Amino acid sequence: MNTNNQYNHQAPYNISQPRYSFFYQPYNDFQIYHITCEEIPHWEVTHLLNNMYNIPQNHVQPSNLHIFYYPSDDNKIYRIICEVVSVHMLNKKYYDIELPQQQVVFFSKEQRDNLIFNLERDYLSPQPIMDLMELD
Numbered sequence: 001m002n003t004n005n006q007y008n009h010q011a012p013y014n015i016s017q018p019r020y021s022f023f024y025q026p027y028n029d030f031q032i033y034h035i036t037c038e039e040i041p042h043w044e045v046t047h048l049l050n051n052m053y054n055i056p057q058n059h060v061q062p063s064n065l066h067i068f069y070y071p072s073d074d075n076k077i078y079r080i081i082c083e084v085v086s087v088h089m090l091n092k093k094y095y096d097i098e099l100p101q102q103q104v105v106f107f108s109k110e111q112r113d114n115l116i117f118n119l120e121r122d123y124l125s126p127q128p129i130m131d132l133m134e135l136d
Contacts, residue, residue, distance in 0.1 A: 017041055023085065026118035029111060032090070035119065036081040040069070045077055063106035068116060070124050080124075082107075082115055 019038045025031070040048075064084040071077050084105040091097040107115075 024119070026115050029114055031105070031111060032085045032087070033115060034083045034085045038079050040077045040079050066107050066112050066115070080119065
């Protein structure tokens with residue numbers, strides 16, 4: 001088996017999957033995050049599962065990034081990319097104001113756990129639909 005080719009897998013179809021991005025500040029956290037959610041096509045899920053033992057388990061993510069996967073109730077799997085965003089970066093991007101950055105931004109384990117918990121509660125889990133008749 002040629003393991004050099006495992007990272008160069010080409011999609012069988014050139015179909016773009018929808019991506020949704022937004023800024024988010026979870027409850028009980030002062031930090032702002034840039035969140036990107038994208039559906040993973042079935043061929044990629046199969047590829048990841050077939051090659052999960054060939055990929056090094058000690059893959060290190062950048063300290064300002066956290067990626068996790070979320071299975072939905074409709075049998076789809078989503079890749080959730082969470083990036084710590086500094087206020088300095090937002091000022092630079094949206095207002096072209098450069099302020100000196102005092103600290104390096106990174107995820108702590110507590111921030112990751114809190115972020116995942118709040119994202120699942122607020123956005124990823126199915127939300128109950130209130131009966132409009134109850135509002136009267």
